[in-house]
Amino acid sequence: ETTKDWWQTAQFYQIYPRSFKDSDGDGIGDLNGITSKLEYLKDLGVTAAWLSPIFKSPMVDFGYDISDFFDIQPEYGTLEDFRTLIKKAKELDLKIVLDFVPNHSSNESEWFLKSVKREKGYEDYYVWHDGKINSTTGKREPPTNWLQYFRGSAWEWNEVRQQYYLHQFAVQQPDLNYRNPLVVEQMKRVLRYWLNEGVSGFRCDALPPLFEVVPDGDGQFPDEVVSGATEDTEDRDYLTTTYIENQPETIDMVYQWRTVLDDHKRIFGGNSSVLLIETYSPAWFTMQFYGNRSTEGAHLPFNFNLITVMEQKGLSASNVQEAIDLWLKNMPAGRTPNWVLGNHDKRRAASRYGKEHIDGMNMLVMILPGVSVTYQGEEIGMTDGEISWEDTVDPWGCNSNPNIYEQYTRDPERTPFQWTGGTNAGFTNGSTTWLPLAADYATINVEKELSDDHSHLKIYKALVALRKSSKTLQNGSTKYQALSEDIFVVQRSLTKSATIVLVINFGSVAKTVDLSQFDKSRTQSVQLLIRSIDSTKKEGTRYDPKALSLDPSE
Ligand code: ISL
Structure with missing residues (x-):
């Protein structure tokens, strides 16, 4: 067996900086807060x-609207604070991966301000268009019917430039024009800049909308057609996304970024740095990010199937099997699989799967081959916050209305991290928090779960430790099967x-x-290693594999 590079056996952990740890009492998480908690990550067994x-941003989309890609958001700290974070992380042998947001900038970026004024070199930095004149009304209209992700048209009229610009996300997030070589080069500078600061790679944001279709000879873009997925004409699911998502040029751009990373390593030495790709696309598109026979691509295009299949169909053993098949049966040979349960855009895993299933799901992503990515709070079983319309700040929620905002808002999964059961969950020493806390912080928090004999956190730590020490989990073969609607089995063997x-019971009755039905050789007693939180079994005890009883959700 070949030796694996660090990222192939890594435990990744997503930090949402605004909600992780506040060091200065303003109720907003920051870099010094993260630095103060690096030992916590080390203790969890996290690799990266x-x-x-964390970049300068008006915070319309909480940092995903970047006004300066080369600077730190002041409420999060300074470049010096960032360097301290990197230094401390290095001391602890923790790797830091940054978010790279290539699709758009903030409308307050100097690039956009210059483009609005058609300053030399910036004229075509964004996707500008005259729009069209309606033949009946004689009025000016957007160039196409394209919709943004956050509800409403993807085109916004700019008075100064007297043109529309494309924004696949909020109005304040104009899409960069990747058909302009200056933009392509500028964004590679961003990658090199942060590599020079010592980061170990990037999670690349929102890949599907990076490129749009090439306009026709008259410069016109085609309309999307009504897909019938929803009646809500403001909702992006109302139309197809044939022309605005998943263009072949997007794949090639990722290959170019990979070259930037590999070149950096070749010139400056050091460990490999990684590319993680965010895309909710069908397998035929997603898998291309890995690269092909002649080209290396992203190390890990995120596998969101355990989120999306369950969102559509609910949690069951057969749906879990389907989600795993979707990745492993489509993944090109020799690549590293990965497993994701949640992120800052999706309802929290404990709320989505049900609190009683959080340990089972954490076990699943850690026993499956490859790497897993934890969203902050999954290790303690954090649940969604209840955020009223009045407290709603996410642009996706705010672009809707009080009756439907809960379908769209992403605030519930972004509430402050629960460190203790004390004031403001130990997230801040200040009196306010930027989002209300989730209600259950008195019982779901790090302090309590570290002191309890058995807790989600202790299970999580045991899993990470097992994965690190077990050659079977690192190199073993994999077999998995839904034995019924309720019972799911994964086996790794060396x-x-x-x-x-x-073995997981997803059902609500004991089974x-x-x-031996799953594996004929499996007749000798099995020894219990790790059990879910409510399990009454005992670690170290031996059980008969031919009659293994499992309580609901055990
Ligand atoms: O959230 C989604 C599905 O639940 C996606 O449609 C999401 O909008 C898309 O995957 C892009 O998300 C990323 O880019 C956005 C930002 O708002 C998200 O937080 C980020 O993860 C724009 O930068």
């Missing part, structure tokens, strides 16, 4: 932390004696499982 955007099995 990915920070959601040799017959070095076999690890995970007795015969593991």
